[in-house]
Amino acid sequence: MKLGIVSILAVSLMVSCKNAQVKKEETAQNTMVNHTITDEQLMDKVQKEALKCFWDYAEPHSMLGRERYHEDNIYPDNDKHVVTTGGSGFGLATVLVGVERGFVPRKEAVKRLTNMMDFLAKADRHKGAWSHWINGETGKTVPFGKKDNGGDLVETAFLTSGILMVREYFKNGNAEEKALAKKCDDLWKGIQWNWYTKGGEKVLYWHWSPDYQWDMNFPLEGYNECLITYILAASSPTYSIDAETYYKGWARNGAYLTDKTKYGLPLYVKHNYAEEYGGPLFWSQYSYIGLDPTGLSDKLVKNYFDLNKNQVLIDYKYCVENPKQWKGYGPNYWGLTAGYTRNEDGSTGYTAHMPTNDNGVITPTAALSSFPYTPKESMDFLRFIYTQKPQFIGSAGPYDATSINYNNWFTPRYLAIDQGTIAPMIENYRTGFLWKLFMNAPEIQQGLKKLSFQSTKYGIK
Template identity: 40%
Template sequence: MKLLLCLFAIIFALAPVSAGADEATDAGLSVPANVRVLWRQWRVDLIWDEPSRWSTTPALVFEVERAANATGPFKKCHNGYLPYCGHSDFLGEGGQAFHYRVRMVEFEKMSEPVVRKVSAWTPTVFAISQPLDEDKLLIEMQEAGFRYFYDAAHPVSGLPRSQSHDWARDWAATSAIGMGIFNIVLGVERGFVSRDDAARRVLRITDFLLHKAERYHGAYSHLINARSGKTIPFMPKDDGADLLETAYLIQGLLFAREYFDGSGDVEARIRQHANEIWHGVDWTWFVRTSDFGDPVLSWHWSPKHEWAMGLNCHGFGETQILYLLALSSPTHRVDDELYWKGWRNPLFGGKNVHYGVNLPLQRIFNVCLFPAHYTYMGIDPKAIGYDGLTYQEIFARWCTAQMCYMASRKDDFKGYGTALWGLTASANMSGYGYKAHAPGVEDDGTIAPTAALSSMPYVPNEAKACMMEMFTKHGKALWGPYGFFDAFNLTQDWVADRMYICIDVGPIGPMIENHLTGKCWEIFMKAPEVAETLRRIRTTEPKLR
């Protein structure tokens, strides 16, 4: 029997198996279409096409059942109902064989989940969970993130949804569009999607951004309606340009421009669109005067409220990419002094030692890890530095200090002091629901998988150990169709169940790739405008203040 299962695994694990048809039923709901079953480590993943009504009908959800035999009996293999078009049946070991079927469910309304209609079940599909292999699991982490940005993207524009839990299904976050492009390209490199299909998807995204999405002096809003292109206010006075979100988008567009270098029409149009959007951002419009009296780039501008948000972009933090692109613009370039006086403001850096680790970029010990990830999906952190250290070396120290801190709190928070680690901005069980977790007062025991996984280039052994700890000991609770859920707190026995947040999923795959091959850095660093800016920074750095 084991030999037969192994033969099945060899035959079927190389490609998804499809089943299902979009046929109407007496209940008035179509059967979920194009069910793909993926034979994966310790689990079986299922993905199906998004129904045409799903993005505009929040009360549509799904159920998945499994059985040991094709004829049943079938039982539901998850709690409640599934809010998205996928499910991962985490079985905890390899060699488990099951048949699966899927159906769609419509509630009367989401606030009162009383079933109104159900579709017929799909034809069954068969799969066997695979044995565990750490190196292959890294690639499956990338595949899971790719599915979020490709399979779960908006059907009209191709833009990634801002989140997957209690979401408005037409909402897209501008920064995650750029991150999504990185993940789509990785899909080509890893064989998850063909280059032609990936190029067509990226072209759909760039065409929507260029011709439908609202812009303000070339910059996009924080949130975009992925169906209409209209701005969705992020806060009452944040209803216009968000320059930092735009910078993360531009990073992804330049990455696409450098990758899709073919002579065909689709790839040529991607490059054309990327340049039009890039050249259209008027970085000079956002130059303001800081509290120190120096020039600085402002984060927001609104046609209604102008500069009322009042946030200037200083280092060190998440805004590094904004300054590098503003200094690189072929059409609206800002003066280099903004980098040295705005980004490198008088409070930049410091000489601090925490837990025996020298942290030259930290005046206080509040290391929240996402600033080490977002900009450096494309920018090689070895190509830029501070106080004689590359950012690669500095970020490795951040991770080390954070792990030391978490070990020191092992008596306060469950899971600390083990292979688990990672404090960053993520979902939170209380209050606003999203928090920048960091050592000290901002720590409540919440761990975010993206923190360690996206730090793979800096501390690969510790990041892999955390991955394996989460997967092998907590995978049943933490794993879903797009990878690990956003956050968890073992002390409070809480998981951000079925929640994915785009900007937390986004860096994982690219940063794993940068650890494995350096491919994302290699491609992005080909952009001649950015390469020239980095050369100027390295050769004109003034004396440290």
Template identity: 40%
Template sequence: MSARRRTHYSDEALIDLAQRESFRYFWDGAHPSYGLSRDRIGVAKQPENDIVAIGATGFGFMAIVVAAARNWVKREEAVERLSLMLDGLERATSYHGVFAHFINGRSAATIPFSRKDDGGDLVETSLLCQGLLCARRYFDAVALPETRLRERITALWEDIEWSWHLREGARALTWHWSPNNGFSLGHEIRGWNECLLTYALAAGAPRFGVDPMCYHEGWAQSRGFLNGHSYYGVELPLGPALGGPLFFAHYSFCGLDPRGLKDRYADYWRQNCAHVQIQIEHCRRNPGGHAGYGVDCWGLTSSDDPQGYREHSPQEDDGVIAPTAALSSFPYAPEAAMAALRGFHHRLGGRLWGRFGFVDAFQESTGWISDAHLGIDQGPIVAMVENYRSGLLWALFMADPDVRRGLRRLGFESPHLRSGAGETA
């Protein structure tokens, strides 16, 4: 498609195109054995390995729910694909019910993420559960295929031993556990970052839940939790200076609805909007003088980079822009996200557009363009754009009784938790 023809898309048509093509990563690009979501896929060819990512698979479940709701695929096709994915997950080794970061898409065996990270990853498992619970809520028909789908999801969900990751004497959940290395990585899950979802799920789990004190005495007691400073004239309630990478505002909030979500520490809609506005202003002012930056080219998050895979933020800014950062921010800053969407679509002669939507990242100053799509970046585009368009995934996830129980136990307020707003916990 020529650059000239691209200019004739309406805003709605271009949003739909970007969302739908990103969905295809999880449908056409899925591993052929069980349909689980690959970690990354080359722009030019399928990967030669069998690596699938558990977090990306969670986003895959959400993307397929969106596709069924938008009639991109038939409902029965979606159920069939999700059932195949559950076949793979049920075959995979779990560690006290917790899944590894990477597994083999053919055999479902664990693929070590690093030398000592060869067991359960609680945060990646949380991202998986976010998708599982949305699917359990959406596919609500009494017909046997959907009934069986819900039962299988419930079995996986209830089997996760969140409490196992609260080591004796620890005040915070621990990210990793391995049968070979135990808790030797020692990575406690403390805020502020992308892991709010993990505590909400751990507090609401029906069988192996955790005491809310680990949220208040662990997660919320990190030196990097409270902020309260202003950057570019925007006050930021939580997190590192200048906000950190933008996936903090996306991963947990594909399911958790930040609108009106508050606890004793923050208003999470205000938090995420502030984070996004700081990034927009940073890229507009462009203190590093990076080529391309502006109102139609912004968004710093963890992504591919000429040096590998790296974290990008206003404090770690080497000129690499990731389209997922801006596009997944549609709920928080729709006008700025729309400007970025149009900018990315036309930029660099259209070379940012690949077979599954936008490539992962680019650096205009050097002409570097990622040669891949990443599951954990394509997934939030589908989910957060849908939440902007319809609120579908927010409605599904926040209606789940286990999610609601967890939020209540942690002391959250939300319109979804008010009397009459669904099931009681």
């Protein structure tokens, strides 16, 4: 689901979850996790459960991630076969975690991943980019909006990050694995990143449609979740952009820097439309599934890890301060990011939760995908929700949206783009597994150097 603030989808499902919630609460005590469970066991558990969205509940033909999975079996617009491009990229990373941790057999994963790459090769592409949504049965573009029926460069970037990590993981394997890596490489090289500069403008654009051309008119300017798009575009061996496009377009010639602080913590950059507190927490996560912020800098931002850590800590401190006095908010129950929400009439909708848009709903992926930045605070949340709030846990881990304030309200539903960041970011905290795969890709190292990035961790100067 597209999550730039000005283009957030306002989904109003208007369906009550009451019956599903009552049923879940009846069995909640049977699924209570014992307090003696160790931190390592808890992390294993939530990673393995989040994997189900992309392994057990994948779209059956393409094997890619469904836009959403509903345990209440209520699907609007018959979208069981709608594949999400960006969420599938996070799903690829999640599957790799599953292989590395032994949750799924390596051979089965190779077979499934090969199926995915074959599907993507035949699916509709728009100057090499995929659309936001794809029909998992036919490979045809599913419009995200009337004029949003073509290439989506940001969702394509999230997908490509996963594709590159798959390539790196299997490129030195057996014959089947090398063949899979080759398919990944071909897909990567076919994306025309520079086309999305609209004829050479020094900025990337989010959308292009064969029917509506550039009518969406959404330039990618920082700071939000789109950094990875510029990194990949600069790293492309076939259709790359130059450094000027990054610094003029994304960095706005330095105009996105700020000296503002919140709770005594520097923000470093102006978070678009959310300069006071920083944006929703997915901004510290989506670009960093593979891109390692540890010791990472460019000519303007001196430490990306500090930038992300401070954004998360500001969100955490806001929830602990709890200026709106929502019931339940505190050190063990925090985290605001885009996802499902509770409408005023009690139905389920969608919004970008953040301190400046806080309606009493906590999205578990916010804290869980922040493990690299706030390991103690994230673990406190993980332990609390599994040991104290089992009604918030479904078959694929914590549900997408929860609220203690509204009588333990929750959605018995999952969004791929939310659930897909949990296992990867926890793994990056535990072992740095995905960060190492992505950062050691030769093109990525060259692309970072082109943009004057430095990484003390990977020797990039």
